[in-house]
Amino acid sequence: MYQFNYFMPTKIFFGRGQVKMHPEIFASAGKKALIVTGRQSAKINGSYYDVIETLQQAGVASVLFDEVEENPSLETVEAGARVGLVHHVDFVVGIGGGSPMDAAKAMAVFIKNPQINQGTIFQSEKLDHVPVIAIATTSGTGSEVTPYSIVTSKADQTKKNLGQTVFPIAAFLDSSYTDALPYHITVHTAIDAFTHLVEGYLNTNATRFSDQLAEDGFRVFGNCFRSLCSKNLSFEFRDTVMYASMIAGVVIAQTGTSLPHGMGYALTYHKGLAHGVANGILTIEYLKIFKNFSKIESMLNLLGYQTLSELEDVFKVLMPDVVQISEEEIKEFSEAIMSNQAKIKNHPETVTLDQIITIYKKSLL
Numbered sequence: 001m002y003q004f005n006y007f008m009p010t011k012i013f014f015g016r017g018q019v020k021m022h023p024e025i026f027a028s029a030g031k032k033a034l035i036v037t038g039r040q041s042a043k044i045n046g047s048y049y050d051v052i053e054t055l056q057q058a059g060v061a062s063v064l065f066d067e068v069e070e071n072p073s074l075e076t077v078e079a080g081a082r083v084g085l086v087h088h089v090d091f092v093v094g095i096g097g098g099s100p101m102d103a104a105k106a107m108a109v110f111i112k113n114p115q116i117n118q119g120t121i122f123q124s125e126k127l128d129h130v131p132v133i134a135i136a137t138t139s140g141t142g143s144e145v146t147p148y149s150i151v152t153s154k155a156d157q158t159k160k161n162l163g164q165t166v167f168p169i170a171a172f173l174d175s176s177y178t179d180a181l182p183y184h185i186t187v188h189t190a191i192d193a194f195t196h197l198v199e200g201y202l203n204t205n206a207t208r209f210s211d212q213l214a215e216d217g218f219r220v221f222g223n224c225f226r227s228l229c230s231k232n233l234s235f236e237f238r239d240t241v242m243y244a245s246m247i248a249g250v251v252i253a254q255t256g257t258s259l260p261h262g263m264g265y266a267l268t269y270h271k272g273l274a275h276g277v278a279n280g281i282l283t284i285e286y287l288k289i290f291k292n293f294s295k296i297e298s299m300l301n302l303l304g305y306q307t308l309s310e311l312e313d314v315f316k317v318l319m320p321d322v323v324q325i326s327e328e329e330i331k332e333f334s335e336a337i338m339s340n341q342a343k344i345k346n347h348p349e350t351v352t353l354d355q356i357i358t359i360y361k362k363s364l365l
């Protein structure tokens with residue numbers, strides 16, 4: 001007997017040149033847009049100018065907020081929302097990697113609910129938001145097709161989900177924006193996408209339907225890993241990894257992520273590790289604690305590997321860096337994850353503090 005819910009309301013436009021082909025999507029969202037980007041890349045990779053041209057064609061006015069930092073803070077969300085409110089925007093266009101897209105989603109909530117601030121957002125009921133259009137320029141987070149917005153809370157000294165549901169009305173995935181993405185960001189973001197597939201596949205909330213999608217992702221990821229290891233980043237690779245990243249986003253939109261993401265947030269906040277590395281560095285040891293290995297075998301098979309150690313070798317090539325961390329810090333981070341029920345419940349087997357400590361230690365020391 002199959003039983004599951006599936007909800008993914010985002011229109012997906014995948015392929016080179018898609019933004020300029022669809023002014024009607026922007027026109028349908030309102031008369032004035034807040035464009036949200038990081039500090040530089042959207043202007044360099046052409047995505048920002050494609051959006052400006054398309055908005056002009058659609059007769060939509062816009063105002064730019066281009067100050068989103070990596071792992072965006074709630075202060076930045078508030079600042080961007082203020083710009084949106086002052087200029088009476090109807091909707092938000094997030095252009096960039098996960099940071100600007102997540103910030104755009106959070107700003108869409110704050111704009112619709114001007115009484116909300118960083119002190120009250122996490123205690124709020126479900127809030128409405130103005131429409132969001134997402135334009136991905138990295139192949140990693142899948143944020144363009146997920147309802148999540150991950151923000152840095154300085155008060156809580158960590159990164160966390162805003163706790164609201166903000167699916168973009170439309171997602172544009174044009175891999176030409178990623179053609180000049182530097183090698184190290186390409187690797188980190190691809191590993192993020194891969195960990196989404198893994199954590200969505202090995203998840204309490206996984207369904208036959210989400211598994212089909214994840215399996216398609218694994219099927220193409222074997223080639224992606226080969227390209228990354230040989231540093232052969234062709235247009236075809238850029239397209240494939242963007243596709244895999246989008247699929248992975250659709251999977252976690254249904255399942256959520258699991259232990260490595262929950263454990264990785266502390267490594268980003270306290271140790272400065274890039275998001276994909278923070279999860280990826282824990283993934284192999286996380287796979288090793290599973291008692292039921294059958295799904296892991298299916299995953300390895302789809303990737304084209306015989307054993308987990310083949311995947312481990314790939315990870316060693318792609319993430320050779322080590323992080324300086326003490327046993328005390330590991331204990332502190334482990335206790336924090338054990339109290340993060342949202343992540344623990346997504347892990348389909350019983351998990352103990354000792355196992356969490358073991359994953360951190362074997363991965364990092």
Ligand code: NAP
Pocket residue numbers: 037038039040041042045068069070071072096097098099100102137138140141142143146147148149150159177178179180181182185189192275276
């Ligand atoms: P990012 O933080 O958005 O960007 C990383 C760097 O890449 C920035 O320096 C950015 O420059 C640059 N960059 C972006 N696109 C580029 C391009 N096409 N060419 C050259 N450089 C480019 O990285 P990300 O890994 O995509 O996003 C990570 C964030 O997403 C984290 O906060 C993570 O928690 C979150 N996340 C969200 C979800 C979700 O479902 N919502 C899922 C996973 C992760 P600029 O700053 O100049 O743009």
Ligand code: ZN
Pocket residue numbers: 141192193196261275279
């Ligand atoms: Zn992630």
